[in-house]
Amino acid sequence: MRRKVIFRNRWLPYLLLAPQLGVTLVFFIWPSLQAVWQSFLREDMFGLSSTFVWFDNYRVVLADPGYMAAVRRTAVFSVAVALAALMPALLLAVMVDRMLKGVAFWRTILVLPYAIAPAVAGVLFLFMFNPSVGVVARMLTAAGVDWNPRLDGTDAMILVVLAAAWKQISYNFLFFLAGLQAIPKSLLEAAAIDGAGGWTRFRTIVLPLLSPVTFFLVTVNVVYAFFDTFGVIHAVTQGGPAKATEILVYKAWYDGIIATDFGRSAAQSVILMIVVIALTAVQFRYIDRRVQY
């Protein structure tokens, strides 16, 4: 039996919550409300006055073929980042899980990249894949691949996907490894005795038991690709060439800060916010109800 501790003091709970509430208020609620307010306004060309225009900004944004192209681009980008970050992570986790010695060592080594800032990771990839001086670019050119992310949109997309996914592999690896280690060894032994070979065991026992972790990671990675990759894109391609790597979060920034169209930028931010809230809600609902076993 667990007994609830009840505080008689009425103000203590609020006092204890105050720091966190303050941070949330100043850095999330306030700017969000401002963005929502801004998204209903249109500035004049000198920024001296603004008019309340209701949903005009949204109408313009959603009717803009450029915006819809960015939506599709973002979808491709997030799926690619999620796959590129999840598959190698699972492979590494399976390999480390099978090791008898040195698990702690390899786990530490493989988690280190997560400590690197996205922009730094981006610059790293920028150097490695630079068409004129990059090590990897040289090898690709030597192998006969016409590699030039500065001119070719697909090359640029591949580059930002790699740069964005790279450090996320560490994060996913850690979760997959924990998930794998939580699967009782006796289940795999029982399956082995039941006649299942390595691959069958993986497919019929490990993957289904890992599915809650996988689902959690898919959501986290998609959210990451949607919102946290600004630094990578800004460092590597600035959305180019010819907007080939301009995803929604980059476009919102570009339209607001560079093109100084605050209203439309704010509208885009609000749309993004709704998307992330929806994604998070789905994730929480699923985690609450995950009755796997």
Place this chain on the structure above:
Amino acid sequence: MATVGIRAVRKRFGGNEVIRGIDCDVADGELLVMLGPSGCGKSTLLRMVAGLEPISGGEVAIGGRVVNAVEPKDRNIAMVFQNYALYPHMSVFDNMAYGLRIRGLPKAEIAGRVRAAAEMLELAPFLDRRPKDLSGGQRQRVAMGRAIVREPDVFLFDEPLSNLDAKLRTQMRVEIKRLQTRMGVTSLYVTHDQVEAMTLADRIMVMNAGLAEQVGTPAEVYARPASVFVAGFIGAPPMNLVPVQVGGGSAILPDGARLALPAGAGQGARAATLGIRPEHLQPDPLGPVRMTVDLVEALGADTVVHGRLAGGTVLLARLPGDAAVRAGDALALAAPPEALHLFDPGTGRRI
């Protein structure tokens, strides 16, 4: 159906040898119980037969075929795990059908076999449930069912009843015995519970510190323990083990009392460990064993009496339930010569 041969089997973990050379042949259809305290290597030995642990030395043969290098899946064995190891994401039906599906049996046959096993184990109403929706006893039966449907050459049981409560354990013990007898499948059964071992086994292998101390039928192991370890491990309350001097056809207890040994035994003078089962010490006004009663445990059918000899040596006697004995009483006891066991105090082996 198959025999199992365990020949000079050894297991090392790093520099630590946990199985130190065990030999045993299990006959077709026999149920061999491997009994011992925790850490004696019984589960490791079972896992080597299953193919879940590599064998460091010696051979394991199933049905005459040496299987040292054979994968578990190709040994045609089935195993019941202590924690049941049911697949949590599958229904009871799928749990039992898993091995059959992997072997590519036709759907109709899989369904037939699973239903037959479910019928036999009274699991038919639960086939659609997940393991987490079952009670401990039902999970245990699903684990049994999963082993049965495979129709394996050998059943391996790794302490299958130790997670159940006492009442259920007794009930499942009977069920396992009935099933095994009916199916006639060669079985190896690991347990630390001597009652389980005595009731289930055709033969018991008593293990201690990586060695087989004795292999024999339950009656043999009880009546003629091969070592001090076996003598002390089997039987509840445990056998009295007392250091004695042997000479002139009798054993001399620490307080000087003389117990007659069977005719012809104990001629040369030597030190020994004397074993007497508590039930063989019975009140006898002329008996040589004189003890002061310390404690009386009335168990209903029996009364277990704890007493001390003059020198302080503790002895247990198991008297009938109606014995009128009280703490502080002086009690004279005797034991028939043929119920006395002598062991070498150095090696612990039976003399």
